[in-house]
Amino acid sequence: MTQxxxxxxxxxxxxxxxxxxxxVRIVQGYLSSVPERTVRxxxxxxQGFLTIKGKSNESGLSRYEWEKQxxxxxxxxxxxxxxxxxxxxTRYLVNYQNQLFEVDEFYDENQGLVMAEIELETxxxxxxxxxxxxxxxxxxxxxxxxxxxxxxFSQWNR
Amino acid sequence: MTQxxxxxxxxxxxxxxxxxxxxVRIVQGYLSSVPERTVRxxxxxxQGFLTIKGKSNESGLSRYEWEKQxxxxxxxxxxxxxxxxxxxxTRYLVNYQNQLFEVDEFYDENQGLVMAEIELETxxxxxxxxxxxxxxxxxxxxxxxxxxxxxxFSQWNR
Numbered sequence: 001m002t003q004x005x006x007x008x009x010x011x012x013x014x015x016x017x018x019x020x021x022x023x024v025r026i027v028q029g030y031l032s033s034v035p036e037r038t039v040r041x042x043x044x045x046x047q048g049f050l051t052i053k054g055k056s057n058e059s060g061l062s063r064y065e066w067e068k069q070x071x072x073x074x075x076x077x078x079x080x081x082x083x084x085x086x087x088x089x090t091r092y093l094v095n096y097q098n099q100l101f102e103v104d105e106f107y108d109e110n111q112g113l114v115m116a117e118i119e120l121e122t123x124x125x126x127x128x129x130x131x132x133x134x135x136x137x138x139x140x141x142x143x144x145x146x147x148x149x150x151x152x153f154s155q156w157n158r
Numbered sequence: 159m160t161q162x163x164x165x166x167x168x169x170x171x172x173x174x175x176x177x178x179x180x181x182v183r184i185v186q187g188y189l190s191s192v193p194e195r196t197v198r199x200x201x202x203x204x205q206g207f208l209t210i211k212g213k214s215n216e217s218g219l220s221r222y223e224w225e226k227q228x229x230x231x232x233x234x235x236x237x238x239x240x241x242x243x244x245x246x247x248t249r250y251l252v253n254y255q256n257q258l259f260e261v262d263e264f265y266d267e268n269q270g271l272v273m274a275e276i277e278l279e280t281x282x283x284x285x286x287x288x289x290x291x292x293x294x295x296x297x298x299x300x301x302x303x304x305x306x307x308x309x310x311f312s313q314w315n316r
Contacts, residue, residue: 031197031210032190037239039189039197050208052189054239066236068226078224081195081212 004053004065005123008143011114012134016103019130020092026104029082033146040146041078044091048075060139061123085109085149097128109152115143162211162223163281166301169272170292174261177288178250184262187240191304198304199236202249206233218297219281243267243307255286267310273301 028042040051048071054064070078079086087110092103099118106113115137118127137143142151186200198209206229212222228236237244245268250261257276264271273295276285295301300309 031195032192034190037189037241052236052239064235064239066232068228070226074224077222078210081210081222083195 002065003062005062005120006117007061007120007127007136007138008140009116009118009129009136009138010134011103011116011132013132015132016092016094016101016114016116016130019094019096020103021095022093024091024093025089026091027079027086027088028145029079029086030146030149031078031082033083033149035141035144035146038144038146041075041082043072043075043079046072048072048078050075050078056139059123061120083149085152087145087149094130096130099128101130101133106148106153109154110148111154113148113153160223161220163220163278164275165219165278165285165294165296166298167274167276167287167294167296168292169261169274169290171290173290174250174252174259174272174274174288177252177254178261179253180251182249182251183247184249185237185244185246186303187237187244188304188307189236189240191241191307193299193302193304196302196304199233199240201230201233201237204230206230206236208233208236214297217281219278241307243310245303245307252288254288257286259288259291264306264311267312268306269312271306271311 024045026042026044028040031039036055038053042049047069049067050070051067056063088107089104094101094103101116101118103116116133141147182203184200184202186198189197194213196211200207205227207225208228209225214221246265247262252259252261259274259276261274274291299305
């Protein structure tokens with residue numbers, strides 16, 4: 001059980017792709033998508049994970065997180081139990097000024113959404129922003145992956 | 159991931175207590191109490207467990223079950239994230255005619271409810287019933303522990 005502190009941003013160009021040193025396909029679903037207690041089943045590059053997150057604090061930056069690796073076959077079986085609406089995305093890892101950005105390019109119902117996350121040591125840590133980083137959406141619950149299974153990006157009024 | 163086949167009965171006397179060879183205090187809560195995908199956090203005699211169950215099949219006897227032991231401190235932290243309404247009970251283990259019955263005596267909001275479960279090898283296996291076993295309630299979703307956190311026994315119209 002750890003406290004996860006992170007900031008989230010939209011991404012406004014494809015520049016990040018040529019800067020990425022790794023790209024991993026992720027498929028995930030939710031046994032619970034309630035923000036107070038999300039239970040996520042994830043297949044990350046053929047590895048299974050079960051992750052439980054509590055609700056975020058007032059600033060929206062910080063959430064409890066508990067995670068365990070599980071065998072791929074178990075993750076596949078648990079994915080089949082999940083709520084309708086899976087998330088399918090590619091995660092690009094991009095280093096910029098000694099910071100690691102995880103950039104998620106979404107597919108299917110969330111096609112068109114590209115989002116960058118950076119994990120911080122403290123809530124006060126400054127983020128040095130690369131050019132391709134757009135609007136900050138930290139704490140905006142619509143952008144939670146769990147929310148995107150319920151109301152995907154393609155169904156938003158924009 | 160295994161298929162769990164079990165029958166459930168009400169218990170109509172306290173006879174089981176003197177026949178039990180073990181009694182264990184159990185406290186549990188739910189991260190999801192939806193019958194299609196329950197996620198349970200349990201502390202069983204100072205050991206933590208995370209258990210995920212799918213929905214029961216048509217006969218109500220059989221459910222998918224996935225379980226992992228987790229450190230006690232993690233179970234306690236996850237219990238704090240659970241939905242309101244914990245289950246607190248003592249589980250008595252009773253052998254009868256080479257069958258193992260787990261008899262749960264509930265406390266708090268479910269005081270007065272005593273329920274016996276027996277796990278079976280196949281759906282066709284016959285149960286030899288001891289005197290203290292009452293009405294069968296297999297498949298009756300009101301008696302699911304997850305349902306008892308939402309609508310406890312003390313609030314039933316009986």
